[in-house]
Amino acid sequence: MAEEIEKKLSTSPAFPHFVSLLRHLLLIPRNEKTDEIWKLFVLILQQISLQTSMKEYESSMDPGFDEIPIKFSMDSVISKLKTHLEFEKIEKEMEKMQKELNFERKKNLELENRISDLLQETDGFSITSFLRSSETSSNPSDPCPSSPQPSTSGIPECRPPIQMPPPPPPPSIKDLKSFGGFSTIPKKSYYPKPPNSMKALNWKVLPQTKIKGTIFEKAEDEKMLKLIDLEKVAEQFASGKDHSDAASTSGTLRRRGQDCHSISILESRRAQNCTIMLSKLKLSHREIRQAVLTMDEQSKIPKDMIEQMLKYIPTSDELVQIEEIVECLKSPTVLALADRYFYEIGKIPRFEQRLRCLNAIRSFQERTEIINAYANGKSFYYF
Numbered sequence: 001m002a003e004e005i006e007k008k009l010s011t012s013p014a015f016p017h018f019v020s021l022l023r024h025l026l027l028i029p030r031n032e033k034t035d036e037i038w039k040l041f042v043l044i045l046q047q048i049s050l051q052t053s054m055k056e057y058e059s060s061m062d063p064g065f066d067e068i069p070i071k072f073s074m075d076s077v078i079s080k081l082k083t084h085l086e087f088e089k090i091e092k093e094m095e096k097m098q099k100e101l102n103f104e105r106k107k108n109l110e111l112e113n114r115i116s117d118l119l120q121e122t123d124g125f126s127i128t129s130f131l132r133s134s135e136t137s138s139n140p141s142d143p144c145p146s147s148p149q150p151s152t153s154g155i156p157e158c159r160p161p162i163q164m165p166p167p168p169p170p171p172s173i174k175d176l177k178s179f180g181g182f183s184t185i186p187k188k189s190y191y192p193k194p195p196n197s198m199k200a201l202n203w204k205v206l207p208q209t210k211i212k213g214t215i216f217e218k219a220e221d222e223k224m225l226k227l228i229d230l231e232k233v234a235e236q237f238a239s240g241k242d243h244s245d246a247a248s249t250s251g252t253l254r255r256r257g258q259d260c261h262s263i264s265i266l267e268s269r270r271a272q273n274c275t276i277m278l279s280k281l282k283l284s285h286r287e288i289r290q291a292v293l294t295m296d297e298q299s300k301i302p303k304d305m306i307e308q309m310l311k312y313i314p315t316s317d318e319l320v321q322i323e324e325i326v327e328c329l330k331s332p333t334v335l336a337l338a339d340r341y342f343y344e345i346g347k348i349p350r351f352e353q354r355l356r357c358l359n360a361i362r363s364f365q366e367r368t369e370i371i372n373a374y375a376n377g378k379s380f381y382y383f
Contacts, residue, residue, distance in 0.1 A: 036085065043077045043084075102272075105279040109337060116284065117333055122195075192230065199239045263329075264336035265321045274312045274338035281305050285344040292345075292354050295361065303362045306355060313352050314342040322346070 009015040025041075028034055211217050264271055283291070283300060291300045301309075314322075322343045326332045332343050345351050 036081065039084065040077065040081050043080055047073075047077065102276060102279075106275055106337075109275070109279055113337065113340075192225075194230075194234045196234065196238050198234070199237050262336040262339075263325055263334050264339050265318065265325070266336075266338055266342070270312075271336060271338040274341065277305070277308050277312060278337060278341060281309075285341060288341075289344060289348055292348055292351060292358070295354070296358055301358075303359070306359045306362060310352075310355055310359065312338075312341075313355075314346055318342060319346045 005018065006015075009018050028037060206214070206216065266274070281288070281301070287300060291298070319342065322335065322339055323346075325335065325339075326343060332340060335343055348354070
């Protein structure tokens, strides 16, 4: 470039001025504070070169155009430089905030996946186990069960110095009838504790003294509890976030985010983009699997996300490597988030074909309307 400029200006009176300009530029120190000065030089040269080139073009069309002097506004150049610097500053801040946002999204996904893995471990501990444990620990004939005595073989017996008086005899049948058929000992509750918090209902519990003469007098709680699907009741009447957690327990695939010990075989850029896509999708692996297998009857996956999912189809080599890791470590929870997603969708038969069919179904109505409008002469849209 320097040689071309020298050839162009070596026989011109402007050459000494060009050399002087270069010498002045060499005097500018090299540091970060002088970046704005170089940007100012670029803007000044842009205006001068643009006006000069336009002047040569216009002079060929109109000879009188040479008489018009070059207009140069230093205020305009400084204003453009200031705007450019502000734009660069805002752009850097935006990139920084975008990185922080992606980090927080990834961190949020990791926490959700850890919670899902913990909930998966408690799937076998259903409400029926609560009922059985309550029945075995609570016996109506023994209101105060005694704890099992440890073995005292080899230890001499120790008699207490004072014997306690015997308990009073139980009340007779007449005494029970005088109290309305109820004993003085309160009736124990056999209701199991729900696994999550339930919605608050605006009613008052009927005390035992007011049950006589109602339909609850002859009700047997133990038999009724065996007939009721307590798991479904707990799921239907769960409150707030617990409801989503319960639904996640029974109907979602447990995921685990990438942590310091997670393993990833994917290329870093591909894994990062896939993780961002999953954070925008906001569905678990089980929900994605169910939506694809049922052709998304409930429309959980948006149309634009289906197009994004088509960009992240695992290859056969990736699936083989992921399967080897899971088989070696005996658990898919060690995989990173994107690798875990590939592992789960790799189990769906003909996943790519199903996803493409789902994309065609979602865009069918839109394409039909475009074709009808084109056929009726309402639009000149070309495919």
